Structure formats: C-alpha cells, structure tokens
Amino acid sequence: MNIKKIAAFFLIIMLVLPTAVWGDNMDKELSQLITSVKNKINVPSELTEFRYSLDVQNEETKENLYRLSWEDKAYKIGSVQVVAEKNGNIVNYSKYMYNKEYSILAKVSYEEGLKNAKSFLSKVASHYTKQLKLQEQVNINQSNTHEYRFDHYVNDVKVSGETVTIHVDKQTGEVVNFYGISTYKGTYGSNQAVVTLEKAKESYLNQIGVSLIHHIYYDYESRTIKSFPVYEANNRQSKAIDAKTGQIIIPFRENIFYTTAKEDAAMGVAPRDAGNVLTPEEQKVVDEIKGLITKEKAVEGAVKYFPKLEKASIVNAYLNKSVYENQYTWQIHLQNDTLVASSGVSAQKEVLMIAAGDIKAPSNSYNMNLSVDAKTGEILSYSSYHNYEPKESTASESQIKAKVETFLKSIAKDKFALTKYQEIEEYTGPIPLDMNQSFKSYYYRRTVNGIPVQGDGLRVTYDVENDEVTSYSSTWHKVAFKDVTKVIDKQKIIDQIGLELMYINRDSKTRVLAYAHQESYMTFDPYTGERVNSYDGKPLQQSAKTAYDDIKGHAKEDIIKKLYDSGIYLPGSSFKPDTNINQYDFLRLVLRITEDNITEDELYDRAINRGIIEKKEKNKNLIITKELAVKYLINSTNYKEVAKLSEIYAYPFKDEKSTAKELKGYIALAYGLKIVEQDKTINFNPKAKLTRADATVMIYNLLLLDK
Numbered sequence: 001m002n003i004k005k006i007a008a009f010f011l012i013i014m015l016v017l018p019t020a021v022w023g024d025n026m027d028k029e030l031s032q033l034i035t036s037v038k039n040k041i042n043v044p045s046e047l048t049e050f051r052y053s054l055d056v057q058n059e060e061t062k063e064n065l066y067r068l069s070w071e072d073k074a075y076k077i078g079s080v081q082v083v084a085e086k087n088g089n090i091v092n093y094s095k096y097m098y099n100k101e102y103s104i105l106a107k108v109s110y111e112e113g114l115k116n117a118k119s120f121l122s123k124v125a126s127h128y129t130k131q132l133k134l135q136e137q138v139n140i141n142q143s144n145t146h147e148y149r150f151d152h153y154v155n156d157v158k159v160s161g162e163t164v165t166i167h168v169d170k171q172t173g174e175v176v177n178f179y180g181i182s183t184y185k186g187t188y189g190s191n192q193a194v195v196t197l198e199k200a201k202e203s204y205l206n207q208i209g210v211s212l213i214h215h216i217y218y219d220y221e222s223r224t225i226k227s228f229p230v231y232e233a234n235n236r237q238s239k240a241i242d243a244k245t246g247q248i249i250i251p252f253r254e255n256i257f258y259t260t261a262k263e264d265a266a267m268g269v270a271p272r273d274a275g276n277v278l279t280p281e282e283q284k285v286v287d288e289i290k291g292l293i294t295k296e297k298a299v300e301g302a303v304k305y306f307p308k309l310e311k312a313s314i315v316n317a318y319l320n321k322s323v324y325e326n327q328y329t330w331q332i333h334l335q336n337d338t339l340v341a342s343s344g345v346s347a348q349k350e351v352l353m354i355a356a357g358d359i360k361a362p363s364n365s366y367n368m369n370l371s372v373d374a375k376t377g378e379i380l381s382y383s384s385y386h387n388y389e390p391k392e393s394t395a396s397e398s399q400i401k402a403k404v405e406t407f408l409k410s411i412a413k414d415k416f417a418l419t420k421y422q423e424i425e426e427y428t429g430p431i432p433l434d435m436n437q438s439f440k441s442y443y444y445r446r447t448v449n450g451i452p453v454q455g456d457g458l459r460v461t462y463d464v465e466n467d468e469v470t471s472y473s474s475t476w477h478k479v480a481f482k483d484v485t486k487v488i489d490k491q492k493i494i495d496q497i498g499l500e501l502m503y504i505n506r507d508s509k510t511r512v513l514a515y516a517h518q519e520s521y522m523t524f525d526p527y528t529g530e531r532v533n534s535y536d537g538k539p540l541q542q543s544a545k546t547a548y549d550d551i552k553g554h555a556k557e558d559i560i561k562k563l564y565d566s567g568i569y570l571p572g573s574s575f576k577p578d579t580n581i582n583q584y585d586f587l588r589l590v591l592r593i594t595e596d597n598i599t600e601d602e603l604y605d606r607a608i609n610r611g612i613i614e615k616k617e618k619n620k621n622l623i624i625t626k627e628l629a630v631k632y633l634i635n636s637t638n639y640k641e642v643a644k645l646s647e648i649y650a651y652p653f654k655d656e657k658s659t660a661k662e663l664k665g666y667i668a669l670a671y672g673l674k675i676v677e678q679d680k681t682i683n684f685n686p687k688a689k690l691t692r693a694d695a696t697v698m699i700y701n702l703l704l705l706d707k
Helices: 003-016 024-040 110-124 197-208 280-288 295-302 307-311 338-343 347-356 397-411 490-497 557-565 583-591 600-609 626-635 661-672 692-704
Strands: 049-055 065-071 078-085 090-097 132-134 145-154 157-169 175-179 211-219 224-234 240-242 312-321 328-336 366-373 379-386 419-421 439-448 451-463 468-475 500-507 510-516 521-524
Touching: 024 065, 024 078, 110 145, 110 157, 110 175, 157 510, 197 240, 197 490, 197 510, 224 490, 295 312, 295 328, 295 366, 295 379, 307 312, 307 328, 307 366, 397 439, 397 451, 397 468, 419 451, 490 521, 557 692, 583 600, 583 626, 583 692, 626 661, 626 692
Parallel strands: 157 500, 211 451
Antiparallel strands: 049 065, 065 078, 078 090, 090 175, 132 145, 145 157, 157 175, 211 224, 224 521, 240 510, 312 328, 328 366, 366 379, 379 468, 419 439, 439 451, 451 468, 500 510
C-alpha cells in the first residue's frame, strides 16, 4: 500500500468515526465553519438533521470543500445545502422547501428580486461583492425564479469563466440558489494591454480562424434534408490572444475529457409485406425494392475489406429506408462461427446470453455490425467488438495514419478524394500514441469545392495492438449545396464575435490579460454576417434585454410588467401597447410562447392541436376583436364545451344584439370568471378591436384563476 492509499484510508476512517477521534483542530475547524455559514444564511429551525462531508482536493492551490446540509427528520419540510471553503467562503448554496405552491404570475418583480439578490451578496460574498458587475437581462422565463448573473472583475478586467449566479423565488423574493466563486490564491498579471484590439482580431483570424462550412438540416415536417452555409467560430478550447505578446493561449483547466461525437442515422421503418391488393403507395415501395441485393450479398461484398466477416454468421438483419433520402440500407448483426462451437447454442441465443452475463464470451469471439447500401452495395459502416490478447505495437502515428488512408482509398476511393483530414485541434481524435491508447480514431471530413460539410465524412477506428480496422463509417448526405462565391469577408465576422479583454488562466497559479470571447461556438450568415442558429440557419433573435421601453406611465403598465416578469411577453424591446393585436401575437400570449425561433406553422399547430382555433380560422394578420379574444381564451381552458351552451347563460351586457349568437355563452362565462368587465355603460363592445395592452389584461385575469 503506497503513501497516497494510506492517506486516503485514514481520511475515510476520520470521516466515519466520531468527531472526538479526529483531534481538536478538525473539531474547531468544523465548529467555526458552521458558525460562519449560519451567520450568512438562514437555516430554518425545523431543519434539525445536520450532515457533513469533506471533499479533499488534489491541487495544493485549492481549498478543501466542506459540504453541509440541514434537513428535517421526516424529509417533509425541506433542506438547505451549502458548499464552503475552510475560510468560510460559500461556493454554493441552495434552499428547497417542499409542498410550496407556485403560480405562473410573479409576485416579485425583476427589480425587487435584484435588490434581494444584492442584499444576499453583501452578506455571503462581501469580500468580492464590489468586484461584480451585473450582466444585462437577456432571458426572462416562466420558471419559479428570477435569475441574475454577475461577472467577476479584478483590476477592472473581467475574469474569464467566473460568473456568480443567483436565483430569487418569484413568489417570496427569497434567494433559493447561489453559485459563487472559489478563493483564488494565484497572481494576476498587468491589466494594461500591449496588443491592440485590431491586432488581436488579426491574430485571431490568422491563428484561430473562422471557417466557412456547410451545415445539414433535417426538416422533420416535410421530411426533407437541406444544407446551408455558415461562417463558424468554432473555438471549443476557448483559445485566446495574449494581450502582451499576441500569441495564442489555451486556458489551463484541471481536467479535460475528450468525447467522440455520436452520429445517429435517421432511418425509417422497414417496408411491410404486400397484401393481395396493393395501394399505390404500397406498390411504389414494392417497385423500389426490386433489384436490391440480399443480406448475404451485402456481407459477401464487405469481406475483402473486413476479413473477420468471412467466418461470421448473420444473427439478424433489417432492411430500412431513410426518411430523408431515397436509400435502402441493410443493417446486419453478425457473429463469428467460433462462438457456436464454444457453447453449443445458436449464435443469436448466445449473443443474448453473453449480454445477460449468463456466459462469458470466448477470448477469440467477435460481434460485428455492418451497414450496406442495399442498391449499390456500398459499405456505409462497420464495427466489431471482441475479446483478444493484447499485443505490443511499435508502429508510429504516421505509419498508422498511412494504413488508415490506404484502407480508405480501397473502400471509398472517390469519396476519400473529396475529404480532408481533420486535425486534432478541431476534433477529439486521434489521441496521440504517447497516451498509451490501443484504439485510435481518425476523421476525414467531406469538402465541397474546398468547403467542409458538417458531420459528413469518413471515420475509422484503428486497433493499434492488433493492427486492424475495428470500425468504419461513411456519412455522405445527398443534398444540394448553395453557392458560396459571394460571401462576405471573414474580417467582418471577427467583428461580430465580440473579442474583449479578460483575465484567463495561463496555469494553475497565474492569470494573464488576453483577448477572448464568452461563447466558444457561434455561427453567422456568410452573406450578411448576421448571427444565426446552427441548427437551421435562421437568424438568432435576442429577447428583450430589459422590460419594454414604451410602457412607462401607461395605464396598463403594472399588468404588462407583471406578465413580463412572469416570462409572458412578445418579442422586441418595444411593446406598442395601444396598437391593435393580431391573431398571431394574441395566440403567442395565450399559449405563453416566448421562443424566439418558433415558426409560424409550429405556433399554429400547437393552437390547433389544443383546440384554441380551427385550421380554417388561421389568419396571422387578422385583427382580434374582444369577442374573438374571449373565444380563444375560453377554448384554452377546460370550460370550452360548457361555453358552447349559450342558452343556459344570462347575458350580462346591454349590447347583446351586437354579439355573435354562438359566442354569447363564451362571453357570459368570461364575465363570470372575471376575465372581462363591463364598461361604464354596461356594454361589452364585442366587435371592438383589441389593443395589445387590453390583451395583456385578459391574459392576466385568466391566469389569476390558477392562483
């Protein structure tokens, strides 16, 4: 047992034995810490059960972390959790009380919550509160809390990666979550930049770069596949420009885990057997599969590339058609014959027995998966899983890479010629040989006229010790690509990325001034420079950063603001309260939809599926009348069917003749539920056009029913 193991052993003993066994120092340390924490936060007296644990950090520069928790004996009231350092610095805090009643309507405004958040900071983080700057309000949501984010500044320079986050309960105004920052014992470099911002942009462009790349988009409604080009700022390692030297800095991190991207093929359902009478659709499928190769032929064609397949038996096979592309694919699972001989059962049964742990796979057993284009015989993917006796390898990285490329030239010559090897700086593999890994991953990305295509390409995993390819896949979408000869200059994209001076970690003990950006991945329209969504290429709209700029002093200001703080609002920095509201915007409020990138079709699909409107009523620019607004609101509730019984209601307004007969029950019910009111003349004015401000009043009154 080495020194580290002995130390770990005694640490465990200290944690499970009574406090007195630890010695006076640990006893006093914990006592002081508990007192310090309880002076900063409120622990309800009902939470009598106290627990404590200690996370011993490996780095000498870090404080050990103490985890304190208070709960009630029956676990019915709630809990308070705290993570703190020995010096009393609270790193995390959370309070959760069970059986609390929540309402979608916020009782506490954003501004009131902010006051409480700052008051909390003055108690819990007084030693660095003055070094915090509140981020602009960006995302208002319908959660139970207001969220406030503060950037940490030292010497008037933002510290990269250090953000304090506070959540304030919208009903009580109490801080329920706090994510602080750990004590830093290192040094900070100068806060004066030698390199100018313009020089930093130039260095970024030359040394980190912005890539023009084609993205693939699956339209799930039309079941089509499209492509769109973007400028991509892909800086996953958060590289920065040293403000003193202009050189690249990769921020120091304690642990870096590389993960391989998972490529899921979107496949359809296997065609069903034909009946005696075929519909045109069924006949079309039957005609499509004429001339497809058999599963045996599919395997036979792959043997020359993957010799292990020659002695393998097919366990199961599926013929699938891609939802998005007119392609049939054989998905085949195989197992080598030696398995059958080893246990005397069928290959299919043995696979299940091995998976269940009933038997152990022999050391020479192989399980293989093969995917083949059922029309052309092209191999789309292959993978093998097996037990083996490790062998030593003296092959260099260049020798292995040469073997991989020779393999790719043989199995996919034409495609390989249209690819470019993806360097490790931009991809998670291959892992260098000196890391003593047996399996190496290689990725050759597809290019179209020199422009990379996201996700498309050839991937290979190579077993170095046993000198063989253990997996191969070809992802190559059949899609048209837009012309990119008239895109804007990359320099304009650099201006959009938002480089700014920050302190970053050069190593575990030193922070230096550098030009960096907050987000590690951003995409831009290559024709306009506008920020776009990487998923579908649509403009990435930003929510209003503060409350509307045109409601101050308006008669309905309080209600509009309450809905805004509750996460119910319309896009844009201005609300235009006295403008008439159209059907589309009113439905957004009724459905409480605030997503910036929701499409018109998606919104109407939701409204129609919920029975708020019928498909024939869809009219985006229709100006909503008061009676129509009531109809939509009641249809969004459980009162819809009752509202249709117009004859059972006494109409509460004088202008009954002005109201559509079929909507009288809706209006009477809305009046009874206090969603609408009488005007001074005891009229409802059903045909009057509804303003955006009046729409919020109706929405607000409806939500009061749920309180």
